Amino acid sequence: MSGQKKKNFQIEAFKHRVMVDPKYAEKTWKILEHAIQEIYNHNASGLSFEELYRNAYNMVLHKFGEKLYSGLVTTMTSHLSDISKSIEAAQGELFLEELNRKWLDHNKALQMIRDILMYMDRTFIPSTQKTPVHELGLNLWRDVVIHSSKTQIRLQDTLLELVHRERNGEVINRGLMRSIIKMLMDLGSSVYQDDFEQHFLEVSANFYGLESQQYIESCDCGDYLKKAERRLNEEMERVSHYLDARSLEKITNVVEKEMIENHMHRLVHMENSGLVNMLVNDKYDDLGRKYNLFRRVANGGLLIVRDVMTSYIRDTGKQLVTDPERLKDPVDFVQRLLDLKDKYDKIISLAFNNDKTFQNALNSSFEYFINLNARSPEFISLFVDDKLRKGLKGVSEEDVEVVLDKVMMLFRYLQEKDVFEKYYKQHLAKRLLAGKTVSDDAERSLIVKLKTECGYQFTSKLEGMFTDMKTSQDTMQGFHESLGAELGDSPSLTVQVLTTGSWPTQPSATCNLPAEILGVCEKFRSYYLGTHTGRRLSWQTNMGTADLKAIFGKGQKHELNVSTYQMCVLMLFNNAGRLSYKEIEQATEIPASDLKRCLQSLACARVKSVLRKEPIGRDIAEDDAFSVNDKFSSKLYKVRISTVAAQRESEPENQETRQRVEEDRKPQIEAAIVRIMKSRRVLDHNNIVAEVIKQLQSRFLPNPVVIKKRIESLIEREFLERDKNDRKLYRYLA
């Protein structure tokens, strides 16, 4: 047989058959219809795919596509209405299962039908713009089965009921749930949204609205948050198990809104368990939970937490710095500040995820309340003093650094850094002169820290003090070398030469030194002035210490470590058994307040006083009399007699320091004004003030009134002039 022949035969045969058999289409369709029914009845095994495909192919080829398509729609619709009825008939629990089974059946059948009718899908449908077979099947399923009047509501209710039961702790068939939800999603996202999601969200909102109301009435904040967190996790889990991933955000939003946002204020301010309570009791877990939950609330959830925390810190801080009790012990005061800072640092790092905004809030709170107390700079300096005197003994270098770093942190909060400098200088001077510094390294490390914080200027004088100490050592060495022989057995003398200006100058109230000392002092003076010409030496008898060897009544020997003033007083008793206050005052010429303090420490100490006072009492009066206490005893050979230290400044002293600080500020402000005006030439008042404040911020916060006075003073001295037309403008006069 030849190809030619066959081709002719076939083509003619096709045409022929179409022409000849008008019932061809009808017959072919019957075959296909039957097949579709068989497919729905799970009887496909007897069918020949090729035959069905060929029939469908030929129908389309011979322009019966329309008939095939409409026939398909009709057959499928009638099948689906049967299915729909059987689903509707399913009772209770079985409803979903029946629906699911039928859905799986339909899906499989639909795929088979689509395969058979592939040729129609390929050619007829695109050219006539009809719905492809598969989509058609889904649409029909949606319209006929899901949206049948009975099923639609029932399906919705059943699904929501299941979710509700799961929320109440029952175990439901999640697999079934998932495949039903997947069916809805397969039918198009709009079906899922309209038939399920929308109602689901509404019901959830109601549910959580009610539940949160219940919880908030009955639980404290911590428990409530735990419950809210659990609910939130449950919902997320639910979405991942059987809902569309796109619902995640929607449902979590609902939970957030109902459980957190609506009760935000109440949760934060809840009595006995709100935010403040959590802060007080360091409830890191609860705080962390609160942070994480509130962070989810878009508009200002954290803002509330932060504001409440800030105002609480400010309150406690304010209480702390203004509590008169606390002012009595500066070291404790600063320690408490540090503890407070540590506490909140820890909270922020553990619970608040190291949130920058929280850290800033904490810093600004500290800045706020530390500066409420004008004595904070003094206290911080005292704290450092305490630490450097004794607190750091036996502590490793790293720990020292930690303490110093913490102090620096507080220092940063200070607005009046120059006041701190004043006090620090005083305290450092005392430490250096009394030889009380425990660690030179620690001292220097703190100076370096101050330098990096505030610049060279700030610490240059402090560094000068250290240099003085060093040169003094060298001088003393030279002194002893050149005059060692001459000195003989006169008391040994150590002199520290201090540069005026670097050290906190105190009005040098000279006193009469005992003759023995005076001799050595003169020798040193002539030695020193001999090596350094053009200098002036003056004795600072209010500083310095002395070691005395004393023998008491029963022959017990002791070495007494006393201050210069005390030494002067005690030396008097070498020649007299009993002296009145007046006599001592006359002989020594020590200023009254210092003398009283020094006598107090000698005579009024609780256990071991070197002198005996008549009458016995705590305070020194003008007409008291003193004699050596023969019964003095001590376990130690060396006895240190500390001056009754006015460690903290008394009120008038404080005033004085303040005044000195104010005085020191004036030239600084003037210098700043001149610097600014030199570069700007012309500037108005407000801008000058602003710039001055900006320039001096690192040292202190200048008062605008003071600045104005300085400007006026500069105008008087013709550094500046007012503009002739605009009185608010200043000109720089070079």
Added chain:
Amino acid sequence: MKKEDMVKLISAEGFEFVIDKDAAMVSQTIYNMLTSPGSFAETQHGEVTFPEISTTILEKICKYFYWHLQFASGKETEFPIEPELTLELMMAANYLHT
């Protein structure tokens, strides 16, 4: 070679061509026949009858299947078609969606 990997194609005249499934599935139609979820007769027996395709054409088609696999794997050769077969071959191709 395993029987499951082969498929039997039968022409209008009853000639049987036993070829690899992979090759046969170059045709989208045959692919659907063999993979459709319901168990059609073709899937069960592993054979397909084409009452409208002659032996000559089916033979050519089977050659084409193998050629196509080769071509797809990068071996570019000519596939010769005798002019007298062209029309029928095209009709068959349309039918088989190849």
